[in-house]
Amino acid sequence: MYDIIATSAFGVESVTARELKNLGYEDVRVFSGGAEFKGSAIDIARANIWLRTADRVLLKLTEFRADTFEQLFEGVRTVPWTDILPEDAFVHVTGSCVRSVLHSVPACQAIAKKAILEKLKEKYAREVFSEAGAEYRINISLLKDIVTVTMDTSGRGLHKRGYRRLAGAAPLKETLACAMLLLSYWKDGRTLVDPFCGSGTIPIEAAMIASNRAPGMKRGFAAENWGFIDSAAWPEARREAADKFDENAYTDICGSDIDSSALQLAALHAEDAGVDAMVRFSCRDFKTLRSDKQYGFIITNPPYGQRLDSSAEMYREMGRVFSKLDTWSYYVICDSPDFEKLFGRKADKRRKLYNGGIECQYYQFFGPKPPKNRDGN
Numbered sequence: 001m002y003d004i005i006a007t008s009a010f011g012v013e014s015v016t017a018r019e020l021k022n023l024g025y026e027d028v029r030v031f032s033g034g035a036e037f038k039g040s041a042i043d044i045a046r047a048n049i050w051l052r053t054a055d056r057v058l059l060k061l062t063e064f065r066a067d068t069f070e071q072l073f074e075g076v077r078t079v080p081w082t083d084i085l086p087e088d089a090f091v092h093v094t095g096s097c098v099r100s101v102l103h104s105v106p107a108c109q110a111i112a113k114k115a116i117l118e119k120l121k122e123k124y125a126r127e128v129f130s131e132a133g134a135e136y137r138i139n140i141s142l143l144k145d146i147v148t149v150t151m152d153t154s155g156r157g158l159h160k161r162g163y164r165r166l167a168g169a170a171p172l173k174e175t176l177a178c179a180m181l182l183l184s185y186w187k188d189g190r191t192l193v194d195p196f197c198g199s200g201t202i203p204i205e206a207a208m209i210a211s212n213r214a215p216g217m218k219r220g221f222a223a224e225n226w227g228f229i230d231s232a233a234w235p236e237a238r239r240e241a242a243d244k245f246d247e248n249a250y251t252d253i254c255g256s257d258i259d260s261s262a263l264q265l266a267a268l269h270a271e272d273a274g275v276d277a278m279v280r281f282s283c284r285d286f287k288t289l290r291s292d293k294q295y296g297f298i299i300t301n302p303p304y305g306q307r308l309d310s311s312a313e314m315y316r317e318m319g320r321v322f323s324k325l326d327t328w329s330y331y332v333i334c335d336s337p338d339f340e341k342l343f344g345r346k347a348d349k350r351r352k353l354y355n356g357g358i359e360c361q362y363y364q365f366f367g368p369k370p371p372k373n374r375d376g377n
């Protein structure tokens, strides 16, 4: 069994933990920056392929206290590196030091790499290594003198699903779009509209959720090239994911935007993501948004960071337009602390989230619950 960490952005950790529980992992520990659980090779593959809100999946190799370089060196040496790393491994050490006696990141990285190479030298009886093989990204993180040594099984960040060929203006990270969806009360089958959809991230991720399409189905992962992890785990996890994809899922998901070139991208991305039949895109100004449907959801990322007066007028107008959909719920990510005042309603709930390093609030305005049908649903 491995100790596995799914890292996620500030404010998103509990959503990632919920995803892990829904995948069947019972013993999930949430901490600032992610969630930890135990699993085998197939679980590393499943976590990488299925997690929608995690940034990376790491293997935790060891954890120990160190306030001297000797302790750091000896602690790193305790990992069975020669079982993990082949002779030609490209060892890339990254690091972070927070509130610790050892505070120089480059020095800690160098000590850790030295400890790893010492172990390899003992086994392979040589001084120099080609490092021409698969990449192993090892992270040495010090927090209050506790060293956690991890290895990144994902490679490229998990927000890179493999469908975004070209980025539109200010696209939302796929993982953040999913966090917004999973933090809302939206469920597959319910009406969802993103009136500022840009390159389509929110509608596409929603369609992937609705059709149970694994976000990592179309990409590769660093650990697929690692000899010590059972390589059969990856095709098995991909087969499972392909079986679970419901290409005929019923969805009612629309994205619209005023920019037709962004919408062309959105359509391309939806096709690449395999969900083009499940989303509709249209070119329109959000001011023309109307719907006869009841109990729908708006989940959106309007423009921000632009001139204050133009944002202010837009947020006021959003308030007027959205309030006409009086049975709907609205969810808006925005960096303006004045958003509620301008929008004209106090949010029922808000949560701090970061969008590309910008501190934002996720404003949540709940509509009434739909009446129960005869089955009580």
Ligand SMILES: C[S@@+](CC[C@H](N)C(=O)[O-])C[C@H]1O[C@@H](n2cnc3c(N)ncnc32)[C@H](O)[C@@H]1O
Pocket (backbone or CB within 6 Å): 168, 169, 170, 171, 172, 173, 195, 196, 197, 198, 199, 200, 201, 202, 256, 257, 258, 259, 262, 284, 285, 286, 287, 301, 302, 303, 304
């Ligand atoms: C922050 S971006 C949204 C990015 C999107 N979430 C993505 O992942 O690509 C804001 C979008 O609002 C659109 N927009 C600006 N004014 C608009 C208006 N009056 N009506 C509809 N869309 C508008 C812009 O074209 C831009 O695509």
